[in-house]
Amino acid sequence: MPPHTVVSRDQWLKARKDFLAKEKAFTRARDQLSAERRALPWVKLDKPYMFETPEGKRSLADLFGDHSQLLVYHFMLGPGRIEGCPSCSYLADHFDGMLPHLAQRDVTFTAISRAPLNEIEAYERRMGWRFPWASSHGTDFNYDFGVSFDLDKNGHGKGIYNYHEQDIESGEMPGLSAFYKDENGDVFHTYSAYARGLDSLVGTYNFLDLAPKGRDEDKLPWTMAWVRRHDEYEDAKQKSCCGGH
Numbered sequence: 001m002p003p004h005t006v007v008s009r010d011q012w013l014k015a016r017k018d019f020l021a022k023e024k025a026f027t028r029a030r031d032q033l034s035a036e037r038r039a040l041p042w043v044k045l046d047k048p049y050m051f052e053t054p055e056g057k058r059s060l061a062d063l064f065g066d067h068s069q070l071l072v073y074h075f076m077l078g079p080g081r082i083e084g085c086p087s088c089s090y091l092a093d094h095f096d097g098m099l100p101h102l103a104q105r106d107v108t109f110t111a112i113s114r115a116p117l118n119e120i121e122a123y124e125r126r127m128g129w130r131f132p133w134a135s136s137h138g139t140d141f142n143y144d145f146g147v148s149f150d151l152d153k154n155g156h157g158k159g160i161y162n163y164h165e166q167d168i169e170s171g172e173m174p175g176l177s178a179f180y181k182d183e184n185g186d187v188f189h190t191y192s193a194y195a196r197g198l199d200s201l202v203g204t205y206n207f208l209d210l211a212p213k214g215r216d217e218d219k220l221p222w223t224m225a226w227v228r229r230h231d232e233y234e235d236a237k238q239k240s241c242c243g244g245h
Contacts, residue, residue: 001213042180042188049141051134052117060141060179061187063134069107070179073201074147076172077113077120079137083229084113084123088174090227094203095131110134114142114172127229145192147175162194174198 007015049060064070075092076085084092092111102109110132113120117135124133142148149159149168159168176198178191199205208215217223 037191040191042190045179045187045189047140047144049136049139051112051136051139051141053132053134054117054121058134061181061185063108063110063132064179064181064187065108067103067106067108068181069105070181071102071107071109072145072177072179073109073111074142074145074173074175074177075111075113075133076147076170076174077115077123078148078172079115079119081115082119082123084127085172085174086227086229086232087224089127089229090204090224091174091198091201092127092129092131093230094201096129099131108132112136112141114148126231142172145175145177145189146194147173149173162197176201 045060051058051060051063053063060070063072073088073091073095076088077083095109095111099109112134114136116137120133120135136142146159146161146163149157149161149171151157151168151171155169155171157168158165160166161168161173173194175192175194177189180188180190182188205215217226220226
């Protein structure tokens with residue numbers, strides 16, 4: 001960590017108040033951006049998507065349950081993969097705690113992956129998660145919402161991800177999509193976000209942004225290079241080996 005300026009309490013308070021003005025401006029700008037996001041046009045969905053869930057086959061409309069809003073996290077877990085993406089797993093560690101709070105605001109949440117349900121459930125048991133997670137195996141859902149891609153035999157290809165064509169080196173990419181169901185049961189796609197657009201979902205990052213060293217990723221070979229599945233960090237392994245809690 002580079003040397004930092006050290007000042008008196010009065011000097012610190014002045015600097016902090018000056019910065020507070022910028023934080024408030026950012027908060028107002030974020031609120032305005034959120035309002036503009038909610039005002040975006042919608043697309044009515046007519047394709048009959050079906051998913052495998054622990055309760056059996058369910059349509060996209062069924063996944064809403066008793067609520068009119070549905071948030072879907074597109075989790076990177078393709079067929080035949082015994083482990084989910086470390087970065088998606090990092091995000092997923094934040095999901096369980098928010099479920100009852102989302103429900104109070106008329107929102108249902110589910111993850112959806114292209115892996116068969118039995119493969120999803122095996123990984124979910126390992127991670128100890130409880131959030132809903134459905135399989136879109138054998139459907140166009142992940143492809144239609146820009147998170148699954150057909151690659152060549154060398155594992156490369158081109159595709160539209162985050163709304164522009166780019167080189168694709170993974171058949172599965174992360175994203176989040178939002179949907180609304182009206183009183184007639186019609187479902188509308190209202191929003192999708194990808195890549196850095198998912199930053200706000202990562203509660204740990206929001207805390208790290210307040211810490212003295214921040215995310216501390218500048219010297220890493222890529223963003224999130226430090227991230228592991230929560231049972232793969234050294235302290236987690238040691239606790240597991242030693243019988244710790």
